[in-house]
Amino acid sequence: MLKKIESKKILENIEVKISDVEFNKMFKSGLEYATVARGTWNISHVGMLIPESHQIFVCAANCLRGVVLTAAEIHSMDRFSTIEVKENMLYDGSMEFVIIDGVIDIVEKLDKKPKVVLVYLSCLHHFLGIDIDMIFKTLNDKYEDIDFIDCYMNPTLRKSGLTPDELMRIRLYRPLKKIDIKNNVVSIIGNDFPLNENSEIYKVLNKNNIILKDITKCKNFDEYLSIAESFAYIYLFKAVAPSANDLTNRLLGKNIFISNSFNFDEIMIEIKKLCDFLNIKNLDKEYYDERIKICREKLFELKNILGDKKICIDYTYTTRILSLAKLLLDNGFNVDRIYADAFQVEEVDDFSYIKEKFPNVKLMPTVNPIMLYSNDNEEEDEYLAIGQKAAYFSNTNHFVNIVEGGGMFGFEGIIDTVDLMRDAYLNKKNMRELVKIKGLGCEECIRC
Amino acid sequence: MLNTKKISIYTADTFGFCSALYELGGLIIIHDASGCNSTYTTHDEPRWGLIDSNIYISALTEIDSISGNDDKIINDIIETAKLVNPKFIAICGTPIPSMTGFDYLAVAKIIEDKIKIKTFGVNTTGMEDYVIGIIKAYDLIFDNLINDSEKNYIDSRDNKIENGINIIGLTPLDFYYNNEDLMIKKFFLDKKNEIISSFTVGCDIENLKKFKYAKKNIVVAESGIKLAEKISQKYDIPYDVGIPILDKFYSVKNLLNDNLNGLEKFEYGDCDSDIIIIGEKIKSLSLYSFLKEKTKFKVKVFYRYTEDELVEIVKNKKIVIADGLFEPICNFVDKFINYPHVAFSGRLYDDSIKNINDIAMEVLEYEKNNF
Numbered sequence: 001m002l003k004k005i006e007s008k009k010i011l012e013n014i015e016v017k018i019s020d021v022e023f024n025k026m027f028k029s030g031l032e033y034a035t036v037a038r039g040t041w042n043i044s045h046v047g048m049l050i051p052e053s054h055q056i057f058v059c060a061a062n063c064l065r066g067v068v069l070t071a072a073e074i075h076s077m078d079r080f081s082t083i084e085v086k087e088n089m090l091y092d093g094s095m096e097f098v099i100i101d102g103v104i105d106i107v108e109k110l111d112k113k114p115k116v117v118l119v120y121l122s123c124l125h126h127f128l129g130i131d132i133d134m135i136f137k138t139l140n141d142k143y144e145d146i147d148f149i150d151c152y153m154n155p156t157l158r159k160s161g162l163t164p165d166e167l168m169r170i171r172l173y174r175p176l177k178k179i180d181i182k183n184n185v186v187s188i189i190g191n192d193f194p195l196n197e198n199s200e201i202y203k204v205l206n207k208n209n210i211i212l213k214d215i216t217k218c219k220n221f222d223e224y225l226s227i228a229e230s231f232a233y234i235y236l237f238k239a240v241a242p243s244a245n246d247l248t249n250r251l252l253g254k255n256i257f258i259s260n261s262f263n264f265d266e267i268m269i270e271i272k273k274l275c276d277f278l279n280i281k282n283l284d285k286e287y288y289d290e291r292i293k294i295c296r297e298k299l300f301e302l303k304n305i306l307g308d309k310k311i312c313i314d315y316t317y318t319t320r321i322l323s324l325a326k327l328l329l330d331n332g333f334n335v336d337r338i339y340a341d342a343f344q345v346e347e348v349d350d351f352s353y354i355k356e357k358f359p360n361v362k363l364m365p366t367v368n369p370i371m372l373y374s375n376d377n378e379e380e381d382e383y384l385a386i387g388q389k390a391a392y393f394s395n396t397n398h399f400v401n402i403v404e405g406g407g408m409f410g411f412e413g414i415i416d417t418v419d420l421m422r423d424a425y426l427n428k429k430n431m432r433e434l435v436k437i438k439g440l441g442c443e444e445c446i447r448c
Numbered sequence: 449m450l451n452t453k454k455i456s457i458y459t460a461d462t463f464g465f466c467s468a469l470y471e472l473g474g475l476i477i478i479h480d481a482s483g484c485n486s487t488y489t490t491h492d493e494p495r496w497g498l499i500d501s502n503i504y505i506s507a508l509t510e511i512d513s514i515s516g517n518d519d520k521i522i523n524d525i526i527e528t529a530k531l532v533n534p535k536f537i538a539i540c541g542t543p544i545p546s547m548t549g550f551d552y553l554a555v556a557k558i559i560e561d562k563i564k565i566k567t568f569g570v571n572t573t574g575m576e577d578y579v580i581g582i583i584k585a586y587d588l589i590f591d592n593l594i595n596d597s598e599k600n601y602i603d604s605r606d607n608k609i610e611n612g613i614n615i616i617g618l619t620p621l622d623f624y625y626n627n628e629d630l631m632i633k634k635f636f637l638d639k640k641n642e643i644i645s646s647f648t649v650g651c652d653i654e655n656l657k658k659f660k661y662a663k664k665n666i667v668v669a670e671s672g673i674k675l676a677e678k679i680s681q682k683y684d685i686p687y688d689v690g691i692p693i694l695d696k697f698y699s700v701k702n703l704l705n706d707n708l709n710g711l712e713k714f715e716y717g718d719c720d721s722d723i724i725i726i727g728e729k730i731k732s733l734s735l736y737s738f739l740k741e742k743t744k745f746k747v748k749v750f751y752r753y754t755e756d757e758l759v760e761i762v763k764n765k766k767i768v769i770a771d772g773l774f775e776p777i778c779n780f781v782d783k784f785i786n787y788p789h790v791a792f793s794g795r796l797y798d799d800s801i802k803n804i805n806d807i808a809m810e811v812l813e814y815e816k817n818n819f
Contacts, residue, residue, distance in 0.1 A: 034488075156509065370532075372500055
């Protein structure tokens with residue numbers, strides 16, 4: 001095992017200055033380490049967002065283990081079943097019937113029949129080349145009142161076309177059927193957390209009397225189905241694009257990507273883009289002027305409190321961590337380190353900006369094997385961390401405990417982030433206990 | 449067989465293998481795409497984040513699986529091994545490499561030839577029970593890391609440590625959050641035994657190498673029986689099987705069958721029983737022996753029965769003792785006693801986990817209050 005002093009030296013070699021690397025060519029791939037910080041959601045958490053649905057995972061024990069205990073930890077075992085694949089099933093040509101008969105057995109034993117059954121197939125089924133269409137046709141023919149949706153837990157295919165996350169976001173909305181579109185209804189799709197109601201997206205829609213639907217707020221299956229009334233689908237994560245296109249193709253509502261930027265001008269551009277797309281009135285100039293003023297004051301106030309406190313950020317906090325880093329750097333904060341193995345494509349300009357103006361900002365990977373030793377080698381609480389992985393790697397109890405954007409957006413997102421940073425600086429958290437919780441906030445988002 | 453489940457499943461051989469090797473200073477690679485690392489470290493490895501261990505995944509992709517691009521895993525392992533300087537390297541498997549016929553032995557040999565670090569390839573499949581993975585790890589340890597020469601045998605024969613014992617089968621998957629590992633060790637220390645080694649918690653390879661000086665082996669989980677048998681044959685060290693409960697060791701060796709290599713359905717005990725015990729085999733049998741001695745209850749142990757079978761078995765029983773995640777299938781039972789088992793429920797009960805003494809006392813209390 002590596003001694004502390006040796007590992008510290010190797011860790012220093014892994015850290016790169018932003019000025020020394022090219023966009024998304026920062027780190028070599030190789031063996032991968034799994035961090036202790038586990039707050040991001042997995043495909044089982046995401047599937048739970050469909051009200052009155054039931055999940056059936058079909059896979060080998062080691063793959064099932066992670067998702068079955070995910071369901072147990074969020075107290076949702078009553079919405080979850082498995083079919084365990086054994087080695088003999090791979091070679092005797094029985095897999096289609098293992099799935100069909102297994103699903104029927106599970107459904108028949110359920111006390112209450114679900115509206116939707118998400119059947120998760122795995123890498124094994126892809127390699128076996130099973131007849132997926134036949135399986136789901138058989139199931140859907142047998143149960144006319146249940147919608148069986150094929151879902152996929154196939155990480156071996158993560159670099160072959162759509163990623164498991166992208167696929168899951170498509171399947172999440174597949175039970176939606178074409179209904180009459182209403183010209184005062186839009187939906188936000190692909191988010192794990194409810195969009196904050198004080199965000200500019202809500203505000204601009206409210207101003208124009210447009211209703212925003214959100215899967216995370218659906219209390220029952222009928223509410224979920226009414227998402228299909230939307231004349232437009234808004235999404236904030238690039239990984240949701242295939243899902244948005246699928247909805248547009250199937251249900252006719254158009255779709256638009258709105259980037260979750262931390263740049264004042266860009267936020268206004270994005271909101272204007274939304275308004276033009278929906279053909280609605282924008283918020284008043286006075287509103288934006290006031291929000292910008294408040295953001296500036298808040299940032300100034302926070303800077304005075306934090307002084308030169310080192311800040312680190314990781315990619316699980318938001319899709320636009322470089323935009324956030326740029327905002328903080330431009331306002332005098334000591335952003336010392338960013339943890340990410342790669343950045344979203346939309347971050348390329350922010351990367352170039354930071355590279356030029358703040359060349360000493362350091363980048364660190366999150367899955368490199370040597371990151372095993374990162375926590376041990378950091379002085380406790382030296383950093384203020386934004387995101388769980390940053391908190392764990394930098395060994396700090398002063399951190400903002402949010403994953404995947406936490407429902408924040410726009411100027412209000414900046415204000416919320418600043419308030420959370422202030423709170424994190426002033427109040428210690430029990431980092432080790434908090435970051436190990438899987439699927440942060442999921443239990444509060446799922447309904448039934 | 450349909451193999452459908454509404455409750456949890458026992459963890460897999462891959463994770464049993466990693467768990468048994470965790471503290472030995474090796475570089476362990478799970479040949480997998482993604483998911484196995486976080487599942488193991490989140491649910492099945494309570495030492496993760498507390499004790500550093502070089503356990504990683506290979507980050508296998510579809511194209512590498514199909515094209516047989518083994519150079520990638522070989523080069524990635526060598527690169528990491530040069531940085532972390534492990535005492536050995538072990539590559540273990542998951543479903544996809546098993547399906548595509550990944551050649552674990554050849555890859556291990558190539559790596560060993562290149563960097564002169566002992567390297568092993570072990571064909572865990574991710575589709576077998578964790579006990580099988582632990583047995584494979586123990587085979588690796590005994591055959592390659594601690595049993596190195598005939599001289600050892602002669603040396604050990606002449607230098608036995610009086611009251612020296614080894615504890616075998618002690619992994620966190622069967623003993624952890626409830627401090628049963630410490631409880632077992634304390635029991636033997638209180639009896640003036642010296643614990644030479646424990647396979648494999650709280651020991652490094654150097655500790656384990658001293659196993660041969662012990663006069664007796666104590667097997668505390670089914671995963672340890674095969675290793676104890678091998679040591680018995682080669683080093684003439686006898687073994688007993690069982691767990692101490694309260695102030696007495698309950699030997700269950702004579703209750704076992706001859707299966708050393710894995711898992712078979714097993715039942716033992718009284719017909720028309722009042723109490724059903726479901727869990728790790730040696731623990732369950734030890735608890736059975738305790739309850740037969742201390743109570744008037746009829747008791748029966750069931751091991752690796754299917755969910756559907758257990759639903760019928762537990763109906764109308766007075767007490768069922770099992771991991772809490774079995775509770776949803778225990779209908780019409782007077783009292784369900786949650787005896788958490790990491791290999792079944794992971795970290796789910798990490799803050800409320802009871803040990804075998806607490807369970808024993810709970811049954812005694814129930815009998816006192818109800819009969």
